[in-house]
Amino acid sequence: MRKNAGKKRVRLLGICCNWSPFACYNAAGMNRLAMPPDFRLMRVMCIGRINQALILRAFEYGADGVILLECLDDDCRYGPGPGVGHENVRRVRRLLHLLGIDQERLVECSFGAHEKEVLVETLWRFADEIRTLGPMTEGNVLGVKRPAL
Amino acid sequence: MNEIDRIIRAQALFQCLECGKCSAACPRRLTGKDYSPRLLAHKVIAEREDEAFIENAVWDCLSCGMCSERCPSGVKFSGFILEMRSLLAEKKGLKGYRAHDGAVHSWMRMMTAPELRQNRLDWVPKTLQVADSGEVAFFVGCAPYFDVFFSGIDVDTLSIAKDSIRLLNFMDIKPVLLRDERCCGHDLLWTGDRENFERLCRLNCETFRSAGVREIIVSCPECYHVLSEHMPRVVPGFDIKITLLLDLLQREMRKGGMTFRGLKRRVTYQDPCRLGRMAGRYAAPRELLGLIPEMRFEEMENSGPSALCCGNCGFINCDAHSKQIQVLRLQEARATGADLLVTACPKCLIHLTCAVRDPLRQGSVKMEIRDILSVLANQIAWYGG
Ligand code: SF4
Ligand code: SF4
Numbered sequence: 001m002r003k004n005a006g007k008k009r010v011r012l013l014g015i016c017c018n019w020s021p022f023a024c025y026n027a028a029g030m031n032r033l034a035m036p037p038d039f040r041l042m043r044v045m046c047i048g049r050i051n052q053a054l055i056l057r058a059f060e061y062g063a064d065g066v067i068l069l070e071c072l073d074d075d076c077r078y079g080p081g082p083g084v085g086h087e088n089v090r091r092v093r094r095l096l097h098l099l100g101i102d103q104e105r106l107v108e109c110s111f112g113a114h115e116k117e118v119l120v121e122t123l124w125r126f127a128d129e130i131r132t133l134g135p136m137t138e139g140n141v142l143g144v145k146r147p148a149l
Numbered sequence: 150m151n152e153i154d155r156i157i158r159a160q161a162l163f164q165c166l167e168c169g170k171c172s173a174a175c176p177r178r179l180t181g182k183d184y185s186p187r188l189l190a191h192k193v194i195a196e197r198e199d200e201a202f203i204e205n206a207v208w209d210c211l212s213c214g215m216c217s218e219r220c221p222s223g224v225k226f227s228g229f230i231l232e233m234r235s236l237l238a239e240k241k242g243l244k245g246y247r248a249h250d251g252a253v254h255s256w257m258r259m260m261t262a263p264e265l266r267q268n269r270l271d272w273v274p275k276t277l278q279v280a281d282s283g284e285v286a287f288f289v290g291c292a293p294y295f296d297v298f299f300s301g302i303d304v305d306t307l308s309i310a311k312d313s314i315r316l317l318n319f320m321d322i323k324p325v326l327l328r329d330e331r332c333c334g335h336d337l338l339w340t341g342d343r344e345n346f347e348r349l350c351r352l353n354c355e356t357f358r359s360a361g362v363r364e365i366i367v368s369c370p371e372c373y374h375v376l377s378e379h380m381p382r383v384v385p386g387f388d389i390k391i392t393l394l395l396d397l398l399q400r401e402m403r404k405g406g407m408t409f410r411g412l413k414r415r416v417t418y419q420d421p422c423r424l425g426r427m428a429g430r431y432a433a434p435r436e437l438l439g440l441i442p443e444m445r446f447e448e449m450e451n452s453g454p455s456a457l458c459c460g461n462c463g464f465i466n467c468d469a470h471s472k473q474i475q476v477l478r479l480q481e482a483r484a485t486g487a488d489l490l491v492t493a494c495p496k497c498l499i500h501l502t503c504a505v506r507d508p509l510r511q512g513s514v515k516m517e518i519r520d521i522l523s524v525l526a527n528q529i530a531w532y533g534g
Contacts, residue, residue: 095256
């Protein structure tokens, strides 16, 4: 068991680019490397597709921590992806701060295509950090009542 | 009684004469959208089985109020849209394409969490005088949030808040700023999320009351619309005085003692729908701008009660027609020969700036746009001083 077992459950979301980071994630799975519990992965074609709204929405819908898994700046298959990610993370962190939500709950990290160990290590560290911060509120999602969409 | 029947009665839809003046003036229609308030009124009264039509149309309106302005028969069309949206949202879920992927609505909903402790006042510079407690508060609204979210298009909404406080300080008012103030909820209300809107109202009311505030000064027309009109309906016995900063300025200027420094610009003015058609404030901004020496003021072809909408409301359904309305508006502004477009609502500022920056227009609708409070705060001075 890893060291953070037994702490409070938190909801973790990884938004993962389909290319380098997902290759790492896939390879980690094939090698049966252990992933942190309560971690969910959302795969997108490019981090450049993710905007401020979608990151915020993750928190609105109850994530306690969000990590953007990006390609290295020069590896983007489309061009601007990681740069868009950096800018959106910068802005959403400021929005979270305004809302009184710890900015450390949103992080980003870049990976080369063969860094499965680094990716898994990063996810465990991320999970540890969010567990230390704790769940956003006991029980409900910040107490927010979401309307049907 | 069926809920739709009740809404029709309450908003006087039966008074519709089918004259079509509303559709002729509707900016949606003006820019070629297949949409007609008259037809919607007809459908909801006589062909209610055409649910698809009704549901689409209800979400398409910009709630700009031009139709009610033109209606000879007193149909309260915006009120109808507001109530229909709440009703449909409750039954069938929120519809309407959310601009910016709904980020604005997201943070508004996050603010309904009672346990939230915001850091919304980090921006207040030392040069501004604000009080920790007192009877008069200034409602900052979403300005700090917009400032971050729209930093990519260089709209500085925070300056409006700073300039408002500068003006208050000039009038010897040291307002309280409330750290736990929530968004007024305007955009949730007008996009049908009644429940979360009401939560924001109640939380804001608690914040005002526990701070011991008796009067709230508001600069944004949307906040004013919500706090003065909707708040008392949501919170019975809401008795805190809501003052529009422009009204206060107008009163204080009339007393004498204050004046404005000259500004050599040709200026035109955009009437925001919530300030003009909804709150009837056409004179105050013009009177105040008129006091600035050396400034030339030009009216646009459509101004006052006929002012064209800034293209979007509540951040839903921003589409090619919205953009077209904005371009029309900017063309009207440029046709006056003005080099500065003054508006009085941060939303007009955001939406019109977006159109100015549209690369497809290649700068053809380029124009400097500023909020009236920023213009006034930069020019205000003591008489003789
Ligand atoms: S409120 Fe404005 S957009 Fe809506 S129907 Fe009336 S004129 Fe058209
Ligand atoms: S302007 Fe008024 S009376 Fe005429 S069609 Fe429109 S809602 Fe009916």
